[in-house]
Amino acid sequence: MHPVARSIAAAGAWIALLAFHAPATAATPTLTMSVGPDETLTYPSDVPSLPDEHTTIIPPAAGSSAYLLFGASRLTGGNSGTVALQSSDLMTFTAAAGYPAQVMSSLQPLRSCSTTDNSAFDENYAAAGSVVQDPTLPAGNLIMVYEAENHCPGGISQYPYYATVGFMRSSDNGKTWPSPVTGALGTASRYPVLQSADAQSSTPNQTAVGNAIPSGFVDGNYLYVVYVSQPAPPAVWDGKLRIARALLGGNGQVAFMKWNNGSFSTPGIGGADSAILPAGGCNGTQDMGALHRFDPLGIYLVIFVCRNQAAQQASWYFSTATSLDLQDWSVPQLIAGSQSTLIVPCPVAGNTDGQQFDGWFPSLVSPGAAAGHISQAGYAFYGKGCNTDMRSFNRRTFSINIGTSAPTLDQQGLTGSWFQQATNGQGVEVEVFPDLVAQGTGYLQGSWFTFDVANGAADHNRWYTFGGDVQAGNSSAVLPLYQNVGGNFNALPVTTSTQVGYVSIGFTDCTDGLLTYTFNDGTGRMGTVPFTRLTPNVSCAQGGSMAANGDFGLSGNWYDKTTSGQGVVAELNPVAKVLFFAWYTYAVSAQGQGAAGQRWFTGQANYAPGARAITIALYETTGGLFDKSPPAPMTAQVGTGKLTFTSCEAATLTFTFTSGSNAGQAGNIPLTRVGPTPSSCVF
DSSP states (O other): OOHHHHHOOOOOOOSSOOOOOOOOOOSSOOEEEEEOOOEEOBOOTTOTTOOSSOOEEEOOOTTOOOEEEEEEOOOTTSOSEEEEEEESSSSBOEEOTTSOSOSEEOSSOTTOOOTTTTTOTTSSEEEEEEEEEOTTSOTTOEEEEEEEEESSGGGOOOOSOEEEEEEEEESSTTSOOOOOOSSTTOOSSEEEEEBOSSOOOSSOOOSOEEEEEEEEEEETTEEEEEEEEEOOTTSOOOOOEEEEEEEOSSSSSOOOEEEOSSSEEEETBTOOOOOOSOSSSOSSEEEEEEEEEETTTTEEEEEEEEEETTTTEEEEEEEEESOTTTTOOOOOEEOBTOOEEOBSSOSSTTOOSOOEEEEEEEEEEOTTSOTTEEOSEEEEEEEEEETTSOEEEEEEEEEEEESTTOOOSSSGGGOEEEEOGGGTTOEEEEEEEEEEEETTEEEEEEEEEEEOSSOOSGGGEEEEEEEEEEETTOSEEEEEEEEEOSOBTTBSOOOOEEEEEEEEEEESSSSEEEEEEEEOSSSOOEEEEEEEESSOOSSOOTTSOOOOOTTGGGOEEEEOGGGTTOEEEEEEETTTTEEEEEEEEEOTTOTTSGGGGEEEEEEEEEOOTTOSEEEEEEEEEESOBTTBOSSOOEEEEEEEEEEEESSSSEEEEEEEEOSSTTTTOEEEEEEEESSOOOTTOOO
């Protein structure tokens, strides 16, 4: 964790609607997308080809803290197949508990020919493209769409492959799947669903043929599969993505229909198909497409690899659509930061048919969003290296800017108090330290005051913090979420934070934003909080902060170094002439009470511009539910205080509690600013 985050005690709560701004809307908002640098992951060493297709990451279930990953990889010395891994932080992955080393595999190794198995559609390669929940069946009933390859149909060499998209089911959350069998039609539970109109070759053929590289997405009761369709010679691949869909919920095997010339009108097995994306954007071939739902706008987004072999470059592109029925995709756009050199062939001894690129099989995950859904920020998981040889499993952050008014995160102007009107009584405090890490890379520290999942008295109040690097030009970021417990009100011990999940925070303009969250503390909580400013915007601008008032420069995080792990987040708003602060702390003698020992209070006052000693009313809010309303929480004044700034770096909070959970407590707290002083601060 960044040193700033270690010393901050978060705070925030809303007791009055000082200002409200309706979220900005647009019929067809402009989107831009970017990714950060490579991040190295830790995972088992016996999965050398991970990822060999797209990866699926399923959020933690209630009672679990582990994300579940299904990824295509052979085991060292084994056949192709699919492995199951788990992670609590999306950085370190281990073998999934209770799952076999490989949950499914092919009958034979790559490039081999077997006189007994050569009729199997998935003889030489079988690896998951996506694993999804069947929406028509209880939880744990999963579907796998997978690439299936036969390298010697009828005993005739057909490498790289004759490819088919296969389909199978699991009823135990992916622990067991049907075994492979010999036969072109598979079995009733493991069978082909997408296949080219071109027959398997009767003579040796060194060209890849068939329907390949699938990824699945569920929308309603339809399962959509994006894939590529490579024809048999002398026809030449057009380098475009395809899509097919099947309605789930019926009896027997599912039947897919391919998109062909404006509608889903041809059968999955042997049917013709046509490209789904309009011309333009990608100057190369479209490959490795993955479909997602972009929740902030309720639209669809497909990401894919664009390969330009002549230019020796490959990149990620994205396109959006408002309807999967109409397939009304936009002209693809480059994802900034994804460009990388394409090396052909791979610089690996003996490898003549592979390509090297930093970005194979991009798969997007937004913590807090359902599997297959994304918010404004998250992680892109992908392969780095040779696509037919050794590679590494990596990730990058991604950020999506909505509209032309989306503000850069790397600015102090986003500092302030934010809340959701529907759940008034809980909210978020934000402070941004621009360029703290490096030029163009700032640090965002957030705090979230809310309630337990069961309502009650003050012992059901809860608070969390989040923080991490943010990039100039991006309007969203994914950040770790923390909780501090084990402290005492205005006393030792110092508390440290424990990660309990992730948040994705993004802004559509300087007054509206979205917080998406997921907890990996075993509660399984996931959700989205649209928020707006509590007080008027002071200095935020789309391209960066405007000149700010000296009062506003005093806004931010303050704490007593001797009791680090609790503190105050203040906003002095010179437009509204209001001071609002949130005080994150603990109950008296709460050290052994866990989360029930947390307390948060709010302070509020009108002030005269330029004042540096401000008398405040202290409030306690109780009776709410985490991210819900009703019931409406109750707010009561429980004391008074004075916040006195003695410089841009030092202040004193004087307090007296006359009622509430800390009744009888009084004193003075010497406060020091957390992080650097904003350039706008004037004393």
